[in-house]
Amino acid sequence: METLTTRAAKDLRTRLAIQEAAIALCLDQGFAATSTRAIADRAGVSERTLFRTFGTKAAIFWYDAFLSRVVRALAPDPDPVAALVEAVRTAISTITPEQWALELGRRAVIIGEPDLIATGTQELNTGATQIAAILTPPLASPARAFDLLLFARFAVAGFGVVPVHADTTPGEWGAELEKVVHKAAHGALERS
Template sequence: MDRWRRTHGALQRAALELFAEQGYDATTVTQIARRAGVSEMSLFRHFATKDALVLDDPFDPLIGEAVVARPADEAPMRAVVEAVRETLAGRSEEVVPVLRQRLRIVAEAQSLDGALERNSAATAAVIADSLVSRGVERDAARVVAAAVIAGLSAALLEWAGRGDRRLDQALNEALDVLGGASACSGSTT
């Protein structure tokens, strides 16, 4: 692992530790940098803002590539749902502890109200751009991207708060609903 990645990881670990110990709002970037053994300037080279330490998402480019790689005749919503499913397949359990911790921090910190949604705008833009590159009209691409992001955000926050389900189960159920599967399993209506 190169120096940049080691420092990046050390900063995120230090931030999450401090946020868990004293709360997001009570933790300063100076404390995070000090715990990680770097200067504040180094911290800001890696993360433009304090909230980026919690919200940084490495999956956006991977999801975009997976959307572009889906079959050309696939409906936009199905392409995105399956691209997200492919991107996250087999990775969910390796990120579970950190993701749950991050989502709880976001849910508990008053200063992060709306941060998940703002951060998700970048993911939505990647998805929309990938759909446009497949020939989907920009307006339709934005609607699909927004729907998927909203659905996944709701599922992730619910998962983080409950703690009684596996991440892959929560994500797959949300993706099934987004992809058009019934939201009421076992219904006899």
């Protein structure tokens, strides 16, 4: 498991400040009516920092702090399903009420903006690629590496579609995410 360096912690704080500002403004004004200048001002950063951090306004909503915590908690293991379930449990156990509110807000903005849904593929692919890289043994065959990448992509895509409502608790969400990991490994239509 990786720990955050001082620089990484500062970068994470900047990301979260921008994301909090963007979510609040977009929930209040709508995505299209919210400017990057307004987001940067509310976050206390320059617009240049906003773009250096995220690249686009849409990318702000696709930075998934939870998925980043899963990646940081993930350790190589001969059993990739058990490893990913354990990483999900670890990430869920660290969610603060503020982070949970941010996750709910992020999802509310994405669901309310169909154009945002289409732009998320690259960000999700990055998370899945990181997961697969950790789970793939150094001497894995190309076929095994492919299977692990496919498993990671299925799991990450599944994480994104688990329903979350205002009354959903992180623990309930985590239990559903664990089911997704098993379905990603064994098939969505198989009995679990």
